[in-house]
Amino acid sequence: MKRNRINNNDGGMIFGFIILAVGVLILLRKLDVFYPDWLLSWPMILIAVGVITLVKHEFKSFFGVMMLGLGMYFLLEREFNFDFGLQRFIFPIALILVGIYLITQKRKEKQVMSDIQEKIKAKANKPAVIGEETKAKEEGTYATDYGTGAKSYAGMSGVSGTSYSDSVSIDSIMSGINKRMLTKNFQGGKLTAAFGGIDLDLTQSDFTGIVTLQVDVIFGGIKLVVPPHWDVRVEVTNIAAGVEDKRAYRQSEVDQDKVLVIRGTVFFGGLEIKSY
Template identity: 35%
Template sequence: MDSIQQDSARSQDQQQPPKNKKNLWAGLILLAVGAILLLNTLGVDFPSWIISWPMGLIVIGLAIGVSNKFRDFSWLVVSGVGTFFLISRLFPDIQVYRFILPVAFIAVGLIVLYGAKGSWFSRKRRDEDKQYGLVTDDSGPLTEDQRLELIAVFGGIKKTVYNKNFRGGEIVTIFGGGEVNLLNADFNGTIILEVVHLFGGVKLQVPAHWEVSTSEAVAVFGGIDDKRNFSVPTDPAKKLIIRGTIIFGGLDIRSY
C-alpha cells in the first residue's frame, strides 16, 4: 500500500509545471539588479548606461519573458523599446528616429504572422498544458467559436461566444482594445485564455459561477480589475485560467 501511495505521489509531482525553475531565473535577475544598485551606492563606478531607464526596460522585458516562459512577444516589445533608446544613448551620432517607421512595420508584420501561425502556437501550448493536466476538456476537433484567436492592432474588437464547448484561446491587443462576451458560453473542466495587451486592454465578461484565476498573468504599468459578482458561489468544475502579459493597459473582468 505504501509503495502504491509513493508511486501516486511521484506521478502527481511529475504532472506539476516546473514553476521552481521559472522562479529561480526571476530571482537571479532581481538579485543581479539589486547587487548592481548596491555596489553603485557604495561608490563602485559603473558605466552610466548600465544604470539607466532603458536598461531597466530591457531587464523588465527579460523578467516578463522568464515569467511566461517566452510564450508571447510582449517581452520582446519591452526589451526592444529599451534597446532602441539605449542605442540612442550609446551612439548619439546615429539618428535612431529614422528607424522608427521601418521597425514599426516589422513589428506589425510579426504580429500578423503571429496571428497566421496562431493555431500552431495554440497546439504547442495545449500539448504542454495537457502534459501537466491543466486542460481537462479537449475532446474532438475544434469547431467555430470553440477557441478564440483575436488580434487588434490600432483598432478594436468585439466578440460574443455562444459555444457550449468553449476551449479558451488568445486575445492580443496592440494600441487597441475591445470587448469579449462569454456570458453565453459554457465548458467543463479547465481552460486557458492567453492575453497580451500592449497600450490597450479588453473588457472580459464571464458567468458569475465560473472559477477565474489570474495568478499567472503579469501586469507592468497596468492592471487587472476584477469586478465580478463574488456573492455567487463558483463551480470548481468550470475553471478559467487567465495568463499572459499586460503592459500600459488593463484587463477588466465582469460578470454582468
C-alpha cells in the first residue's frame, strides 16, 4: 500500500516545552527566585503563538509573522518603555496588511485557475491520435502535466471557492473562507483560523495512504466535511476549546488505505468534523 510522507513538524513538542517553561517560571516565583516579570506578561503569549505557528508552517505563515511582530511590539513598548509612536496606528496598519494579504491570495488563486484552464484547452485542441498505446501515452502526459501544474501552485488555495490543487493552505484572519477541494490526489496541508472561520469540503477529494492536515485555531473555528469512508484520526491539542467529531459511526465502511491525520492546536475555538 502506498504511503505518503507524513509531516512531523506539528509543533506539539514546542508547545509542550512552552507549557513546561511557564510551569517552571511560576514555581520559581513561588520560591521567591528572581526573574524578569516580562517573561510572564501577556505579549509573551502572542510571541509564543507566533513562534509555534511559524515552526509548524516551516516559517511560511503570514499569521505567525503577524503574531510574533505584534508580541514583540507590545513587549518592547509596555515592558521596556520603547516609544515607537505607532500605538494609534496599530489597528489600521493591521487591517491594511490583512487586506493586502487577502488581495494577493485572490490574485494567486485566479492565476492557478487560468493556468489550469489553459492546459485543458491546449490538450482539447490537439488532434486525435490513433492507436491505444499512443492514446495512453497522451493521457499519461496530460495527467502528469496537470498534476505538476497543481503541485506548482500548492498552497495558493487560501480564498473561498473551488480548488484543484493537491494540497490546501488557508489562513483565515478576521474573515470567513469556504473551500471545496476537487483533487483526486489530496496531499493534506495547513489551515489557520484566527478570529475567523474556515469551512473545508473534502467530499469530492480522494487519496491513497496517509496524509496530514495541520490545523491551528485561535479564537476561531474550522469545520471539515470528509467522505464517510475515510479513516480520520484527530491528534490535536485543545485549550479551552471544543473538538467535535459528528460523523456517523460506520466501522464496516472505513477504508484503511485512506488515513487522514489531523494535527495542530485549538486555542479558544472549535474544530468540527462531519460527513454526509
